[in-house]
Amino acid sequence: DQQVKQNSPSLSVQEGRISILNCDYTNSMFDYFLWYKKYPAEGPTFLISISSIKDKNEDGRFTVFLNKSAKHLSLHIVPSQPGDSAVYFCAASYEVFPKLSFGAGTTVTVRA
Amino acid sequence: DAGITQSPRHKVTETGTPVTLRCHQTENHRYMYWYRQDPGHGLRLIHYSYGVKDTDKGEVSDGYSVSRSKTEDFLLTLESATSSQTSVYFCAISDPPLAGSTDTQYFGPGTRLTVL
Numbered sequence: 001d002q003q004v005k006q007n008s009p010s011l012s013v014q015e016g017r018i019s020i021l022n023c024d025y026t027n028s029m030f031d032y033f034l035w036y037k038k039y040p041a042e043g044p045t046f047l048i049s050i051s052s053i054k055d056k057n058e059d060g061r062f063t064v065f066l067n068k069s070a071k072h073l074s075l076h077i078v079p080s081q082p083g084d085s086a087v088y089f090c091a092a093s094y095e096v097f098p099k100l101s102f103g104a105g106t107t108v109t110v111r112a
Numbered sequence: 113d114a115g116i117t118q119s120p121r122h123k124v125t126e127t128g129t130p131v132t133l134r135c136h137q138t139e140n141h142r143y144m145y146w147y148r149q150d151p152g153h154g155l156r157l158i159h160y161s162y163g164v165k166d167t168d169k170g171e172v173s174d175g176y177s178v179s180r181s182k183t184e185d186f187l188l189t190l191e192s193a194t195s196s197q198t199s200v201y202f203c204a205i206s207d208p209p210l211a212g213s214t215d216t217q218y219f220g221p222g223t224r225l226t227v228l
Contacts, residue, residue: 006154034216043116043202043219044155089154099145099170100217102154 003027004092006103014111019077021106023090026071030092034100035064035075038087047088048075080110115139116220118203124226131190133223135203137183144186145204145217146170146178148197155202161186162208193227200224 005024013019023033031052036044050057050064050073057064063076077084090103115138125131135144143162147155147170157170159178167178175197177189190197201224204217 002153004154036219041222043204043221046216046218049216091155099157099160100155102147102156104152104154 001026002101002104003030004090004101004103006090006106008106009104010107010109012109012111013080015082016079019075019080019084019108019110021075021077021088021090021108023073023075023103024071025073025092025101027092027101028071029094030101032093033064033066033073034091034093035062036089036091036102038089038105044089077108080108082110082112084108085110116203116205116218118201118220118223120223121221122224124228125193126228127194128192129227131193131225131227133188133201133203133225135186135188135220137186137205139205139218140183141205141207141218142183143206143208143217144180145206146176146186146188147202147204148172148199149202149222150199158188158201193225195227198225198227 003026034049035047037047038044048062066073087105087107089105091100093100117136119134145160146158149155156172161167161180179187200222202222203220206217
């Protein structure tokens, strides 16, 4: 049973606009959440993370929001750029358990 | 990440053949992981290692075995490959999380395995 879900397999956005990627989880023990970005024929690369004690973390154009009561997080990319076209994976972990649970991924396409 | 290499990068094999994939790191990270990536499933953990000769199963470990005799190498073996094991395999590394943190994992470039 998948504990981390990304229900939108794809997202298309115009260059310069905001991209919003969503992720839901079912396990209330998760206390860290991460986003990874993956280009074709490459391994995933770490993008941004957030602890469950926070509700927002920002790094340049990327912001992650966490709503613990709804078991929901989102990744905002502002402004979207052509190089942001990739697959984005949401992942979650326990602090004392070194394993990540991944969502199925969302493919983002940024249109010129 | 230049500190993690996987070999081979591509392999085609036949059903019933044993296959070994290698992950090599130069970062001296303690933890190493093997994942498989399949459409609709994201990345799923096969096995992981938390030190030399210390390994444990992940969520999709059936049909796979691992070995870690040195810090830098983590081997994944398919004893008798099946078509359902056609996938892209990723190795990852991390260090034990500090208190109040999590283990950010760093991934290798992947191995595309096709079992005919």
